Amino acid sequence: MFRAWELSPGAYNTLPIRGPTTIRTVFMVADDNLAISIRQRAKCKSMYVIAIKSIYIADAKVFSIPFMHDGELAPRHPTGNNLGNEQPMSAEAMPAAEPRPFVRNRTDGHVIECNGETAIIYAQTGPSINASDDYWTVGQLISIQVDNARIVGLIFKVDLPETRWVSGADQDVHVHVELVGQVNVGTNNQLTFASGVATYPHMGAIAHRIRATDLATIYTASLKNAVSIGHLSQNSSIPALISIESLITRHFAVLGSTGVGKSSAVSLLLRKIISQRPDLRVLILDPHNEFASAFPKHAISIDYNTFDLPYWLFRLEEFAEAVFRGRPVIAGEVDALRDLIPIAKDQFANSEQSISPSLLRKDRDYSSMTADTPAPYRIADLIKLIDDRIGQLEGKADRPVMKALKQRLQALVADPRYRFMFTAPTTMDTMRQIIGHIFRVPANDKPICVFQLAGLPSEVVNSVASVLCRMAFDLAVSSDGRLQTLVVCEEAHRYIPANPNAGFWPTRQAIARIAKEGRKYGVYLGVITQRPGELDSTILSQCSTVFAMRLGNERDQEIIRGAITGASQSTVGFLSSIANREAIAFGEAVPTPMRMVFETIPPEDLPAAHMTKNQELAKLGDQHLSLDVILMRMRQLNAAEGMTKDDPGMAFETPNTPPSPPKLQTPPDRIQWRSTEPKPQRPEPTQTTVEGFRANDLIRTFRNDKT
Numbered sequence: 015m016f017r018a019w020e021l022s023p024g025a026y027n028t029l030p031i032r033g034p035t036t037i038r039t040v041f042m043v044a045d046d047n048l049a050i051s052i053r054q055r056a057k058c059k060s061m062y063v064i065a066i067k068s069i070y071i072a073d074a075k076v077f078s079i080p081f082m083h084d085g086e087l088a089p090r091h092p093t094g095n096n097l098g099n100e101q102p103m104s105a106e107a108m109p110a111a112e113p114r115p116f117v118r119n120r121t122d123g124h125v126i127e128c129n130g131e132t133a134i135i136y137a138q139t140g141p142s143i144n145a146s147d148d149y150w151t152v153g154q155l156i157s158i159q160v161d162n163a164r165i166v167g168l169i170f171k172v173d174l175p176e177t178r179w180v181s182g183a184d185q186d187v188h189v190h191v192e193l194v195g196q197v198n199v200g201t202n203n204q205l206t207f208a209s210g211v212a213t214y215p216h217m218g219a220i221a222h223r224i225r226a227t228d229l230a231t232i233y234t235a236s237l238k239n240a241v242s243i244g245h246l247s248q249n250s251s252i253p254a255l256i257s258i259e260s261l262i263t264r265h266f267a268v269l270g271s272t273g274v275g276k277s278s279a280v281s282l283l284l285r286k287i288i289s290q291r292p293d294l295r296v297l298i299l300d301p302h303n304e305f306a307s308a309f310p311k312h313a314i315s316i317d318y319n320t321f322d323l324p325y326w327l328f329r330l331e332e333f334a335e336a337v338f339r340g341r342p343v344i345a346g347e348v349d350a351l352r353d354l355i356p357i358a359k360d361q362f363a364n365s366e367q368s369i370s371p372s373l374l375r376k377d378r379d380y381s382s383m384t385a386d387t388p389a390p391y392r393i394a395d396l397i398k399l400i401d402d403r404i405g406q407l408e409g410k411a412d413r414p415v416m417k418a419l420k421q422r423l424q425a426l427v428a429d430p431r432y433r434f435m436f437t438a439p440t441t442m443d444t445m446r447q448i449i450g451h452i453f454r455v456p457a458n459d460k461p462i463c464v465f466q467l468a469g470l471p472s473e474v475v476n477s478v479a480s481v482l483c484r485m486a487f488d489l490a491v492s493s494d495g496r497l498q499t500l501v502v503c504e505e506a507h508r509y510i511p512a513n514p515n516a517g518f519w520p521t522r523q524a525i526a527r528i529a530k531e532g533r534k535y536g537v538y539l540g541v542i543t544q545r546p547g548e549l550d551s552t553i554l555s556q557c558s559t560v561f562a563m564r565l566g567n568e569r570d571q572e573i574i575r576g577a578i579t580g581a582s583q584s585t586v587g588f589l590s591s592i593a594n595r596e597a598i599a600f601g602e603a604v605p606t607p608m609r610m611v612f613e614t615i616p617p618e619d620l621p622a623a624h625m626t627k628n629q630e631l632a633k634l635g636d637q638h639l640s641l642d643v644i645l646m647r648m649r650q651l652n653a654a655e656g657m658t659k660d661d662p663g664m665a666f667e668t669p670n671t672p673p674s675p676p677k678l679q680t681p682p683d684r685i686q687w688r689s690t691e692p693k694p695q696r697p698e699p700t701q702t703t704v705e706g707f708r709a710n711d712l713i714r715t716f717r718n719d720k721t
Contacts, residue, residue, distance in 0.1 A: 122150075123189060125158060125219040132192050132584075133158070133167060135221045139185040150189050153588055153609055154248055155232075157224045158191075158215045163198045164228060165215055166207075167191030168607070170584030189221075192584045194606050197228045205231040209606055226252070232606060241286050247596060247609040254599070254610035258290040261559050261603040262500055263533055267541040268597075269574065270563025275595040277621040279561060279612050280502070280542055281308040287500065288312060288461055295454050295499040296462040297486060299479055301508065303466040304622035313462035314454075318469035321434035322448060323478060325393070327485075328435075330355070330385040331520045332477040336432065337422050340473030340518075346415040347422070354399045356383045358391035390443045393436070397423055431471045452482070453489060453499060476518035479509050483524035490537040498536035501528060506541045507548040522550070529556035546573045559601035565589045 123137030135158075137150060150172050157164040171190035179185060195209045205227060215221075226249065233246065234255050242253035261283070268283070270276040284296060296313075298305050306315035325333060330352055334343050337351075360383065383389055397420055404416045427436055454461050465482065467475050486499045503509060503525065510525050511517045528539045529552075541557055543549050547569040554560075554573070565571055566589075575586045585598055585607050592598065592609070599608045632639075 122156075122223060123221040125215045125217060125221060126188075128193075128215055128217075130193075130214065132190060133215060135167075135189040135191060137187050137189055137221070139187055150187055155194075155224045155229065156189070156191060156221055157197065157228055158219050158221045160196075160213050160215050160219055163196045163213065164224075165196045165211055165213075166194050166224065166228070166232060166606075167221070168194050168584060170587060191221075195232070197231055207232045207605060233604070233608060237605065239290070241290060242613075243282060243286060244595075244610050244612040247592075247611055250611075254608060256286075256559075256599070256603040258287055258603075262287060262291065262294065262538045262540075264558035264602045265529060265533070265539040265541070265556055266559040266561070266601075266603070267543075267554060267557040268561045268563070269543060269546045269565065269570075270561075270597070271565055271567075272544050273594070274563045275612065276542065276544065276563055277304060277308075277504075278595070278615050279563070279597065280504075280540070281305065281619070281621055282612055282615055283540075283561075284309070284462065284502070285312075292457075292461065293498065294461060295457065295497070296502065297453065297482060297499055298462065298464045298502045299467060299482065299504060299509075300464050301467045301475070301505050302622070303468040305504075306464045306466065308619055308621045309462050309464070312460055313464050314451075314460050315464040315466055316452070317466040318434070321470075322437050322444075322451075323434055323481060324390070324437070324444065324448070325435040326359075326390045327388050327445070327448070328477065328481055329484070329520065332480050335477045335480075335518060335520070336435070336474050337419075337426055339471075340476070344415065344418070346412070347419040350400070350403070350416060350419055352385045354396055354403070355385040355391065356387075357399055358395040359383050359387065359389045361395050362391045363389070388445060390445075393423065393427060429471075432474065434470075449485070449489065453486070453497065455497065476509065476521045479503075480518060480521040480524050483521065483528060486537050487524065487528055487532060487535070490532070490535040493536075495536040498538075500538045500540060501525075502540040502542065504542045506543045506553070507545045510550040510553050512548050512550055526550075526553060529553050546570045549573070551576065557601075559599070559603040561597045561599050562586075562589055563597045564592050564594070 123135040125133050126136045127134040135156075139150065150169065152169055152172060154169050156167050156169060158167060169189055169191050173188050173190075175186055175188055193211050193214075195207055196211055196213075198206050198208060200206060207228075229246070229249055230252050233252065234240065237255050237257050239259060240255035240257055242255055244254040246252045246254055266283075268276055268280050270279075284298075287294065288296065298313075300306070303317065306313060306317075325336075328336070330348070334348050334351065337347075338344070400416055400420045400423075404413055404420075407413050407416070426432055449455065452463055452465075454463055465478075467478065470478065483501055486501050489497050490499060506525075509517060509521045525539065528537050532538055539557070541549070541553065546554060546565070547567060551573060560574070562574055565574070571586050571589055574589070585600075588598060588609065593611075595612045595614075597610060597612065599610060
């Protein structure tokens, strides 16, 4: 007929009682009339009777509590001394039309089983199915009282022991929780959170809904220089904080299916990163050309039309990948390139020195060049060396190999899709300008470089990614850590697939080197993918912070569970059902696994905002659609502007011949593929200081490391 709760000292102290009291038990009954009847007959000093619909005890808050002392009802005071200074109101005084809160004591359950990792709590739901719906739901945090600490548990399963529901009655439930840490109460009631459990709960330990102060302590107290990226899913009033320094210096990953807000989350994270670390450079490998619109004030974009990456910056394996168009290489042809490219580089160096000795730069050392040394040479010189090698061959066995190599080089130069490798009509040493532009030295308030890879031949994308990742690492090493770069790989499973025989080995090697060794030198990695099951698990395991958004594929969930240390089976189990913009964050940047919702980004700052705007206009009946413009753009992707049909291999430059110093002949004007770009100028021989270190010293160290 009625129900009793044992009151803790903190609970009964909140009751509006005058003077000392011996009240220890609260009797909750079904209706007001029964409560009045019991009050009139009861003469017990240690009991308190109230209608079940007239009291709500939770989170140390007590509302509308009349009480009985020495068997009599005490008069109501104008201001009660309960929380909030609310005037106590009896059940019979409450308006009939006003909804009355459900009675709930914070002691909601008791531990009945514990195995060291998880615990089972026995609890009752109460007679109302609408009362405190979020008390025992999957994904919520609860606390278990143990001595002077409160163990924090994450609910991953709730079931009924009798597997049936009786409407209108108390329901026994078993709540399965994972033990994730504990909140310790120190001196002066100072709260601290620690991962792991020092003292495990005993049988009968009290479990209840977690306090708001404990929740804030878990996710905020242990972080230094933290920034908010959203709010907790369990409590929207508590911000979701992360440590930016731990996020970038220990690498991170953002995983999620298409359409869950993955790109928006990445753009939000990058905005927070550059606001906290303005000295950091960010290089984004963007295969869908969508991130440039997300950072209009903080980024420069390099697309197919403004792309300069000279062939002589490629290592031999990377250059061979482009020469053979992604197909298996011919060992004899690669060996020939390994022998002849250093000779071509030496010829270029001697030619430049003979033309103008004053331009012999201190940042070059050609004494021990290899095919991998990032020093310029002429394709025409390389082809002439191949012709000379063909003429010197006495046997006929090697001639077809050399002729095939010559044809491949000529076809590569003639292919308009590879024009970014052969931009200048004459070869010049533009390494300083290229590195300064891509890696933002100086940054000029735009520390982000978005490399738009859409439009590039698929067989060369891997080579380009390899060059950029390798250069980021080498520059960090050569600058002694002063040039720090965050490399963000969108669609990372393209470059580092799980199959060791798939993908391009130099790209895999360059990214793996950043993941394993980059932190020592100041180059960091951000991995973005919608297919973690197809991503190399060793790379993912190097990412110490992971934002896992909705993933429905069981294989993807298993990869995450196996790759992330400390990831629990219960937490990963939520991945198939969380909402858009929601994520479960693991790792170094957060004190404990955190289910959170990312901040909302203004529509104009979303990735691919221009495409979204065009799509919306099309839905509204926008008729600004020109097929001629579309076809012109399609043709431009495959148009060989400025090419001669007679000998495509010689369309850029003439073979190197002995010069006649000191007179320098000015080459005739040639048609440029990119008329909007000025011709590259020879850098001045004087050296300048840029952001704390000399760029020329950096280039010299970079080249010496490669010889």
